[in-house]
Amino acid sequence: MTPVRVKMAEYIVSNSDSILKTTVGSCVAIGIYDGNGIGGLAHIMLPECNGRTDLVGKFADTAIPAMVREMEKMNADISRLRAKIAGGAQMFTLPSSLAIGERNIEKVKKILRKFGIKLIAEDTGKNHGRTVEFHTSSGRMVVKRSEKIIAEL
Amino acid sequence: MRIDLNKLMKLNKMAKEGAQNVAYNLSQMLGIDVEMKVAKIEFVDLSDVPDVIGDREVIGVYLTFQGLPSGFLVVLFPTKSAKKITNLLLQGIEESNGDGFSEMDLSAISEVGNIITSSFIDGWANLLNSEINISTPQTVHDMGSAVIDPILIQIAQQYDNAFLFNSYIKAKNEDINCELLVIPELEKLMEAIDRL
Numbered sequence: 001m002t003p004v005r006v007k008m009a010e011y012i013v014s015n016s017d018s019i020l021k022t023t024v025g026s027c028v029a030i031g032i033y034d035g036n037g038i039g040g041l042a043h044i045m046l047p048e049c050n051g052r053t054d055l056v057g058k059f060a061d062t063a064i065p066a067m068v069r070e071m072e073k074m075n076a077d078i079s080r081l082r083a084k085i086a087g088g089a090q091m092f093t094l095p096s097s098l099a100i101g102e103r104n105i106e107k108v109k110k111i112l113r114k115f116g117i118k119l120i121a122e123d124t125g126k127n128h129g130r131t132v133e134f135h136t137s138s139g140r141m142v143v144k145r146s147e148k149i150i151a152e153l
Numbered sequence: 154m155r156i157d158l159n160k161l162m163k164l165n166k167m168a169k170e171g172a173q174n175v176a177y178n179l180s181q182m183l184g185i186d187v188e189m190k191v192a193k194i195e196f197v198d199l200s201d202v203p204d205v206i207g208d209r210e211v212i213g214v215y216l217t218f219q220g221l222p223s224g225f226l227v228v229l230f231p232t233k234s235a236k237k238i239t240n241l242l243l244q245g246i247e248e249s250n251g252d253g254f255s256e257m258d259l260s261a262i263s264e265v266g267n268i269i270t271s272s273f274i275d276g277w278a279n280l281l282n283s284e285i286n287i288s289t290p291q292t293v294h295d296m297g298s299a300v301i302d303p304i305l306i307q308i309a310q311q312y313d314n315a316f317l318f319n320s321y322i323k324a325k326n327e328d329i330n331c332e333l334l335v336i337p338e339l340e341k342l343m344e345a346i347d348r349l
Contacts, residue, residue, distance in 0.1 A: 008305065009200040023208050025295070025302030045199075045309045055313060058200075091303045092215055092291045100306055129299020131208055146210045146296055 003133055006041050009058035013040030013070040017137040024087035024130055026101035028060070028108050031084045031134040031141050032067055032117060038076040039136030040067045046100075047107030060107040068115055081117045084141040084153045085109075086132045088124045101125065121153035161194075163349045164342075168192045168318050171276035175322065175333070178272040182265065183241055186325040195317045199305045202317065203298035206332075211235075212254065213293050213300035214266025218274055220285035222345040224337035225304045226273070228266040229297055234329045235262050241327075254294055263292040269322070269333055281348050304336060312339055 003021035006012050006029075012020050020041035022029050033039030042063040049059035056062040072078055088105035105124050112119055123130065123143045131144040143151040172192040179187040197205075212235040214228045230238065232254075239258040242265070254262075267290050278285045293300055308315050318335040337345070 005204070007200050008203050008302070009309075023203065023296055023298045023302075025299035026306055027302050045306050058309065058313075089299075091293055091295065091300065100303065127293075129295045129302070131296065146208075 006043050008043050009045055009055060011040055011042035011057045011063050011067050013038070013067055013074065014136045015074045017135075020134045020136060022132055024132065025089055025091045026087070026104065028085055028087040028104045028124070029130070029132040029134070030060075030064065030067075030108055031132070031139065032064070032071070032081055033136060033139035034071065034076040034078070034080050035082065035139060036077055036080070037137050038071050038074050039134065039139060040071060041132070041134040041136070042067055044104065044108070047103050060104060061111055064108070064111045064115060064117075068117075079116075081115070082120045082139060083112050083117045084121045084134070084139065085119065086123045086130050086141065086143050086151070086153070089126050089128055089130070091127060091129070123151040123153060160346050163346045164194050164316065166349070167277055167280055167346070168194055168320070170280045171273035171318070171335075172320050174272040174276040175269050175320070178268050179265070179322065182268050183238070183324070185241070185327055185329075188323055188325060190321040190323050192318070192320045195319060196314060197317045198314055199309050199312070202301060202305055206297040206301055208296045208298055211295070211297045211300060212259070212262050213295065213297070214263055214270070214290045215293065215300070215304070216270060216290045217288045218285050219288075220278070221281060221283040221348070222277070222285070222337040222341035224335060224341070225307060226270055226333070226335045227301060227304060228269050228331055228333050229300065230262060230266075230331040232294075234331055237327060237329050238262060238265055259292045259294070263290050266290050266292070269331070273333065273335065277345075281345055283345065283348070301334065308336060308338075315339065316342060
């Protein structure tokens with residue numbers, strides 16, 4: 001199966017057993033699935049939309065609700081939604097990039113809790129990039145670094 | 154935002170001015186003939202940038218600049234080129250140690266990144282007759298798209314798009330190349346070209 005690329009600030013939801021792929025540094029990849037064939041992957045850049053209603057995939061607090069809504073439309077079992085997340089690294093130590101990765105992770109976890117979505121596993125923080133492959137049906141998440149597998153969630 | 158063609162031409166002039174400086178100073182430093190292959194400006198969706206760069210492994214030298222204009226800059230060296238550059242610069246100082254990069258290798262790459270950066274920014278400062286300060290460079294060995302990600306996040310706090318100054322630098326006879334990406338803050342950039 002050829003992975004489908006999820007762009008930065010985008011999300012894709014699928015009900016046809018897909019592999020979704022994206023690469024993150026300080027951004028966070030959020031995989032959500034119902035374990036019953038429906039799942040999606042988001043690549044968020046920032047924690048909060050601050051009232052913006054366009055580009056919902058860009059922010060943690062708009063991307064997660066949008067994904068849940070779409071999964072609901074596909075008749076996903078919303079009460080059984082689970083999540084796996086990866087990313088939120090601090091790539092550099094300049095003051096200007098002040099822990100945005102960490103803030104992203106915190107916000108993602110908060111929103112997941114708010115929606116009652118259980119966080120099953122994570123590979124977050126540290127100081128390196130991650131390529132994430134998410135299997136929408138099984139919820140399997142493979143995390144790679146320059147083609148080498150570093151975590152299987 | 155409105156931008157007229159005349160201003161776009163001015164932007165192009167800025168890019169070329171910076172690029173010429175880079176090629177000249179880099180040739181001096183490395184003792185090989187270096188040319189700037191492309192110096193183009195694109196108005197991009199931030200979310201398109203990672204896919205353009207791809208997941209290939211690079212040594213990235215990252216820094217910020219403050220003044221007129223302000224912004225972010227990153228030089229991406231494909232690992233093969235980075236290795237060749239360290240061999241050129243550290244000949245006789247350090248034994249080549251296979252595929253990895255030592256502290257000394259990274260600091261040599263960082264120095265080259267620094268030359269590229271300051272040459273480019275100096276070109277702008279001269280043309281604009283402005284003062285632009287450059288931060289200390291940081292070097293990171295990772296996938297290209299992950300290296301650029303924190304920079305895009307910084308800009309994304311305010312904008313969804315940016316002018317991307319993209320230059321490709323290549324040594325004439327050696328298999329050495331790198332890519333220079335400069336993203337100025339939009340407002341400061343507009344202010345700067347008004348000065349031209």
